[in-house]
Amino acid sequence: xxxxxxxxxxxxxxxxxxxxxxxxxxxxxxxxxxxxxxxxxxxxxxxxxxxxxxxxxxxxxxxxxxxxxxxxxxxxxxxxxxxxxxxxxxxxxxxxxxxxxxxxxxxxxxxxxxxxxxxxxxxxxxxxxxxxxxxxxxxxxxxxxxxxxxxxxxxxxxxxxxxxxxxxxxxxxxxxxxxxxxxxxxxxxxxxxxxxxxxxxxxxxxxxxxxxxxxxxxxxxxxxxxxxxxxxxxxxxxxxxxxxxxxxxxxxxxxx
Amino acid sequence: xxxxxxxxxxxxxxxxxxxxxxxxxxxxxxxxxxxxxxxxxxxxxxxxxxxxxxxxxxxxxxxxxxxxxxxxxxxxxxxxxxxxxxxxxxxxxxxxxxxxxxxxxxxxxxxxxxxxxxxxxxxxxxxxxxxxxxxxxxxxxxxxxxxxxxxxxxxxxxxxxxxxxxxxxxxxxxxxxxxxxxxxxxxxxxxxxxxxxxxxxxxxxxxxxxxxxxxxxxxxxxxxxxxxxxxxxxxxxxxxxxxxxxxxx
Numbered sequence: 001x002x003x004x005x006x007x008x009x010x011x012x013x014x015x016x017x018x019x020x021x022x023x024x025x026x027x028x029x030x031x032x033x034x035x036x037x038x039x040x041x042x043x044x045x046x047x048x049x050x051x052x053x054x055x056x057x058x059x060x061x062x063x064x065x066x067x068x069x070x071x072x073x074x075x076x077x078x079x080x081x082x083x084x085x086x087x088x089x090x091x092x093x094x095x096x097x098x099x100x101x102x103x104x105x106x107x108x109x110x111x112x113x114x115x116x117x118x119x120x121x122x123x124x125x126x127x128x129x130x131x132x133x134x135x136x137x138x139x140x141x142x143x144x145x146x147x148x149x150x151x152x153x154x155x156x157x158x159x160x161x162x163x164x165x166x167x168x169x170x171x172x173x174x175x176x177x178x179x180x181x182x183x184x185x186x187x188x189x190x191x192x193x194x195x196x197x198x199x200x201x202x203x204x205x206x207x208x209x210x211x212x213x214x215x216x217x218x219x220x221x222x223x224x225x226x227x228x229x230x231x232x233x234x235x236x237x238x239x240x241x242x243x244x245x246x247x248x249x250x251x252x253x254x255x256x
Numbered sequence: 257x258x259x260x261x262x263x264x265x266x267x268x269x270x271x272x273x274x275x276x277x278x279x280x281x282x283x284x285x286x287x288x289x290x291x292x293x294x295x296x297x298x299x300x301x302x303x304x305x306x307x308x309x310x311x312x313x314x315x316x317x318x319x320x321x322x323x324x325x326x327x328x329x330x331x332x333x334x335x336x337x338x339x340x341x342x343x344x345x346x347x348x349x350x351x352x353x354x355x356x357x358x359x360x361x362x363x364x365x366x367x368x369x370x371x372x373x374x375x376x377x378x379x380x381x382x383x384x385x386x387x388x389x390x391x392x393x394x395x396x397x398x399x400x401x402x403x404x405x406x407x408x409x410x411x412x413x414x415x416x417x418x419x420x421x422x423x424x425x426x427x428x429x430x431x432x433x434x435x436x437x438x439x440x441x442x443x444x445x446x447x448x449x450x451x452x453x454x455x456x457x458x459x460x461x462x463x464x465x466x467x468x469x470x471x472x473x474x475x476x477x478x479x480x481x482x483x484x485x486x487x488x489x490x491x492x493x494x495x496x497x498x499x500x501x502x503x504x505x
Contacts, residue, residue: 156335165350256339
């Protein structure tokens with residue numbers, strides 16, 4: 001297949017995707033605004049539009065969304081900074097642990113909801129605790145991603161370095177760390193989605209601050225359109241965050 | 257020619273997955289000359305990679321001694337450069353001081369002109385090999401050990417790489433030991449071929465290789481090359497414990 005035909009296929013796929021989205025949006029507007037009565041399936045488009053503007057004042061949304069967003073991305077950033085700063089001892093520790101650390105991966109089978117509820121139970125009404133929760137969860141997941149990748153580092157990379165007289169610390173710092181970066185960023189992209197869910201759950205259960213608290217309030221008031229408006233804004237935030245991480249990865253890492 | 261590296265009664269045993277002790281090679285002895293190129297022609301599983309790593313000081317032998325191997329560079333067959341470094345950074349890896357003129361001359365000799373700032377993580381095996389070869393020469397070793405670097409190369413790329421290795425060895429006066437199971441590569445490159453068998457691994461023959469023609473691309477088609485290759489094949493065929501199919505042509 002030629003390069004030109006691949007580009008044409010990609011353009012056609014994008015066009016199809018936008019076309020499908022446009023058709024679905026059109027059908028939604030026609031059916032739920034003009035044809036169907038008010039129902040509990042989807043909100044009326046005009047009400048949804050009003051709600052998209054009203055949620056900012058009605059729920060003090062700017063403050064709540066700032067709290068959640070700040071906690072999430074500060075937690076992710078701090079996690080990366082700590083891992084980067086301590087990369088040599090951490091990599092040595094992970095190498096020494098062997099598969100022992102990956103045996104903790106059974107924790108992923110516990111429902112995410114459980115961890116959010118547990119943390120809300122331990123530390124109710126605490127943005128600091130929420131930040132700590134994000135930091136611990138992201139750090140654990142990133143270290144797990146790195147540890148799982150350690151076995152795939154080619155032995156020859158280490159042999160070359162040792163042969164050229166590179167000391168052990170520098171091998172971990174410049175070779176093992178660099179080779180681990182792609183898997184770290186892949187792990188970060190995955191945990192980013194999960195962290196949003198966990199944070200929203202924590203705030204929903206705790207019901208004191210954040211987007212989760214706004215969700216809880218909207219649910220109590222039966223604000224059907226409000227629930228959808230909040231979801232749209234959260235989806236936009238998650239999309240921006242994902243793109244930012246992917247962009248960072250593309251700028252920092254060009255190897256696999 | 258004086259011996260530079262002397263391998264004396266080298267033995268290596270290892271523990272297999274079932275926990276049994278296995279002998280990889282036992283009491284291997286040979287010498288590597290202070291100049292020229294030597295090929296270690298050995299089949300798969302004979303321990304040639306392990307032997308090279310022991311000579312380079314990257315693994316321990318179970319028994320035996322090696323002398324003269326203080327400054328030896330090992331070039332693995334795969335993953336021989338770092339994909340996050342550009343060509344110059346790879347060549348100068350862990351070098352605190354270097355001769356700028358030598359670097360330029362070396363880059364020109366291996367055909368990497370204009371690629372100094374290029375990051376070779378997507379390049380071909382032939383390109384990556386040139387960078388790895390340049391790095392090994394830049395560190396000014398007493399010996400370079402090449403561990404099957406040509407196996408994954410296409411035939412035309414392999415021929416170019418062989419000519420290049422011969423050229424840089426002569427130009428920079430660095431002796432080379434090549435470990436390979438490819439007969440053509442072994443005899444094209446080397447002044448001397450050491451033939452090993454496996455199970456257990458031991459040296460069965462040593463042959464000098466001399467050509468009247470320069471070792472350039474045309475040599476592959478010449479009668480003298482075919483004659484030398486046939487001679488090595490006959491030696492291999494004549495060994496009852498060697499299976500010819502374990503080698504490639």
